[in-house]
Amino acid sequence: MHSIPGRRIIISLFLVFLLLPIYWLVNMSFKTNDEIVSTMTLWPHHPTLAHYTRIFTDESWYSGYINSLKYVIINTVISISVALPAAYAFSRYRFLGDKHLFFWLLSNRMAPAAVYALPFFNLYSAIGLFDTPWAVALAHCIFNVPLAVWILEGFVSGVPREIDETAFLDGYSFPRFFVKILVPLISSGIGVAAFFCFMFSWVELLLARTLTSVDAKPISAVMTRTVSAAGMDWGLLSAAGVLTIIPGALVIWFVRNYIARGFALGRV
Amino acid sequence: MEKTVNQKAWFLVLPVFLVVAFSAIIPMMTVVNYSLQDTFGNNQFFWNGVGWFKELLDPSTDLGGRFLASLGRNLIFSAIILAIEVPLGIVIALSMPRTGWQVAACLVILALPLLIPWNVVGTIWQIFGRPDIGLLGYTLNSLGIEYNYVSNAFDAWATVIVMDVWHWTSLVALLCYAGLKSIPDAYYQAAQIDGASRWAVFTAIQLPKMNRVLLIAVLLRFMDSFMIYTEPFVVTGGGPGNSTTFISIELVKIALGQFDLGKAAAMSLVYNLIILIVCWVFYTVMTNAGAARPVKEGAK
Numbered sequence: 001m002h003s004i005p006g007r008r009i010i011i012s013l014f015l016v017f018l019l020l021p022i023y024w025l026v027n028m029s030f031k032t033n034d035e036i037v038s039t040m041t042l043w044p045h046h047p048t049l050a051h052y053t054r055i056f057t058d059e060s061w062y063s064g065y066i067n068s069l070k071y072v073i074i075n076t077v078i079s080i081s082v083a084l085p086a087a088y089a090f091s092r093y094r095f096l097g098d099k100h101l102f103f104w105l106l107s108n109r110m111a112p113a114a115v116y117a118l119p120f121f122n123l124y125s126a127i128g129l130f131d132t133p134w135a136v137a138l139a140h141c142i143f144n145v146p147l148a149v150w151i152l153e154g155f156v157s158g159v160p161r162e163i164d165e166t167a168f169l170d171g172y173s174f175p176r177f178f179v180k181i182l183v184p185l186i187s188s189g190i191g192v193a194a195f196f197c198f199m200f201s202w203v204e205l206l207l208a209r210t211l212t213s214v215d216a217k218p219i220s221a222v223m224t225r226t227v228s229a230a231g232m233d234w235g236l237l238s239a240a241g242v243l244t245i246i247p248g249a250l251v252i253w254f255v256r257n258y259i260a261r262g263f264a265l266g267r268v
Numbered sequence: 269m270e271k272t273v274n275q276k277a278w279f280l281v282l283p284v285f286l287v288v289a290f291s292a293i294i295p296m297m298t299v300v301n302y303s304l305q306d307t308f309g310n311n312q313f314f315w316n317g318v319g320w321f322k323e324l325l326d327p328s329t330d331l332g333g334r335f336l337a338s339l340g341r342n343l344i345f346s347a348i349i350l351a352i353e354v355p356l357g358i359v360i361a362l363s364m365p366r367t368g369w370q371v372a373a374c375l376v377i378l379a380l381p382l383l384i385p386w387n388v389v390g391t392i393w394q395i396f397g398r399p400d401i402g403l404l405g406y407t408l409n410s411l412g413i414e415y416n417y418v419s420n421a422f423d424a425w426a427t428v429i430v431m432d433v434w435h436w437t438s439l440v441a442l443l444c445y446a447g448l449k450s451i452p453d454a455y456y457q458a459a460q461i462d463g464a465s466r467w468a469v470f471t472a473i474q475l476p477k478m479n480r481v482l483l484i485a486v487l488l489r490f491m492d493s494f495m496i497y498t499e500p501f502v503v504t505g506g507g508p509g510n511s512t513t514f515i516s517i518e519l520v521k522i523a524l525g526q527f528d529l530g531k532a533a534a535m536s537l538v539y540n541l542i543i544l545i546v547c548w549v550f551y552t553v554m555t556n557a558g559a560a561r562p563v564k565e566g567a568k
Contacts, residue, residue, distance in 0.1 A: 005466075007363035014360055015377050018434065021396045022380070024403050028395060036401055082283040089280035094271045101281065103551055108292050110547045112495035114516035115536040118523045119295030142291040145284055203385045205498045206516075210524070220387045224502070234401060241388045248383025249376075256372050259379055259442065 022245070028238035036234050051239035064219035065243065067133060068202065071218070074137035076197040079144040080190060087152030088182065092161070105146035116142065117210045124211055135211040136218070140204060144197040151196060155189025156182070188258050195255045202248065219244060302533035320534035331522075331531050335538075337510070338518040345514060346493040349432045353489060354482070356433070357440025362474075364445055375445075378438040390502025393431040397503070417504060421511035424504045428512055431499055436492070440485045447481035448474060480554070487550045494543065515539055 028036060029051055030044040055061040089095070090102060116139070124135040159182065167177045183190065209221040223240050252259065306316040326332040360378075365371055381389070397417050399405040408415040417427040451473060459469050497516035500506065506513035506521075513521075519539065523532035 007365075010359060011363040011365070011374065014363075014437075015374065018377060018381060018438070020403070021392045021434065022384075024396050025392050028401075040401075040406055042403075078287065082287050085280035086284040089277035092271060093274040093277035095273065095275050095277040095281075098277075099555075101285070103548070105284070105288060106551060107544055107547050108288055110491045110495075110543050111292070111540060112497075112516055112519075112543065114495065114497055114519045114523075115299070115540055116291075116295050117520060118529070118532060119298040120291075122298055123295055138287075138291060141287050145288050149284060199383055203383070205385065205387045206520070220385050223391070224387060234395065237391060238395065241391050244385050244388050245380070245383070249380060252376050252379045252383060256375050256379075259375050 025238050025241050025245075028234055029242045031235055033233065033235050048235075051235045052243075054236060055239055055243065061222060061240070064217060064222035067212070067216050068208070068218040068220070069247070071133040071136040071140070071208070071216070072198055072201045074133055075140045075144055075201045076194050078137060079141060079148045079197045080194055083145055083148035083152055083193065084183070084190075085178070086149050087156050088178070090149065090153045091156040092164070102149075105149055109143045109146040109150070111142065113143075113204065113206045117206055120207060121210055130211060131213050131216050133216050136208045136216065137201075139207045139211055140201045144200055147196055147200065148193045151193040152186065152189055155186045155192075158189075159185050191255055192258045195251055195259075198251055199248065299533045299536050302529045303537055304530075306530050316530060320530050321538070324531070324534050324538060331535075334510075334518055335515075335535055338513050338515045339542075341512070342494060342496075342514045345429070345432075345496070346490055348429055349436070349493050350486065350489055352429070352433050353437045353440050354486065356437050357485065358444050358478070358482075360437065360441035361444035361448055362470075364441075364448075375442070378441055381435050381438055384435075386498035387502050389431065389435050390499045393427060393434070393499075394503045397427050419508055421508055424508060424512050427503060428500045431503065432493065432496070435499065436489060440489065443481040443485045444478050447478035451477050483550065483554050487547075487554070490546065490550075491543065494546075 027043060030047045030049070031041070032046055032048050032050070035041060035044065035046055090098065120135075120139050121130070124130045124139070129135040129138070163181065163185070164177065167181050172181065205218075205220045205224075208218045209224070212218060212221065219240065223237065223244075303320055304316060304318070306314045306319070320331075323329045323331045324335050327336050364374055384392070394402075396402045397405045397415075399409050399416055405415055405417075414420070415423050417423045455473050456469070459473060464472070495516050496514055497520065500512050500514060501517055504512045506517045515535075519532060519535055522528050522535065
């Protein structure tokens, strides 16, 4: 019922608009550099896997992916585990300064990464975490924790309060209630929140690049540096780009049914 | 359902508070500290009072000129992308298929650009738009339209805006879609009985129901476009000249490029303050809309 005239054409055109640049990247990644520079071809006439082979065999390339995944996973775990109890508290109780605290959290989600780049560099150098995945993971908490609290609060509020009361009457202690009853009830919400933490940590470049130099260099930094050094290796750059899209695409597939609700931060 | 007052809830919030405070308050203190001092390197610092702030807000100085120019560019950019993405997102949400596998397919494709690392988004459009190897640039130029985002400021702007529309319209669309999904069928049946026109259904049912998600969408899009850094940096590097140098790019240039700590810190604080004010306005509007909701829900 909520359709508009010509909707098939509109949505098809938009999806083509979304996919065309991505197709072009995939196309480039299978071409030899000769073909890229010398001719304009809509599909690879001499398809090659050389760029992908190079990435999977050269340690400086594939370690970039491992480093990125490391901090993304650490960040997701930290964010979700600290956000869960807080989301419960915000959803169920009123306490001193709760509204201000919530706004303060929200404002951190909105703080520009560029503002924090330099002070984070100083802070993490001072405590010896510079160039480790932990530095990036903790730095990304500044926007992921508030987001996780925000999303989970919406989902916890969707659980009727009677369930808590019944559980406490049945003699559940708070931690046991939390783990045995609440967490399974909002598992889809946890999935969505984890998805968002993964997403925002995975796509961020500025902080990840500033807080690492050699050992923990994320893939996005590897891409920017290696490529500009030896002229433009378009094929290799494209292949690296395609490989960064894959984890995201996989994660979307798992949460596809909750994605719309998740983007509304659990508030629909 | 009234919330109960319970001060012990602070213990549940404490971990979040500590983690975020560690990442927010300590660095912010460093920034405040730097913003009041000057340095000539070698870790020697001198008290400079509010000197940097005065300079920052005075367009005749180098720093002030650069700050206000990039601020202006950023505001124009945010206004343009909001004007495009919000209506387009609503239209896309309304055009979504209703049932079947197409829904899942559309959702996955829509969400795809959101999951691409920002520098790769830049790379994609950098390649796509190049006149020699990119489909877009090549096509435009062979159609006789001069297009080169490296040397022409207008083309650079167009590229950055189309890129942002490509990247983020899906977010608005998905939010609106979630809002539309929550409308019960009874509303549409009532409209049909009343003989309401397509437009009336949109303005009287769909738009009011999308109010809250639209607010979130506008808030997120404004904030994120206001701190955009990576994508234009990869595509245009802030050029040609300074034409696509937005605030974050300018700030990183001053802080990590020139290592002008005092200037960068002062700029950070003002930048953050602007964001905080806008954020507060949105938050107030949002919580007020939230407070008004139970009444509406009760009516149904």
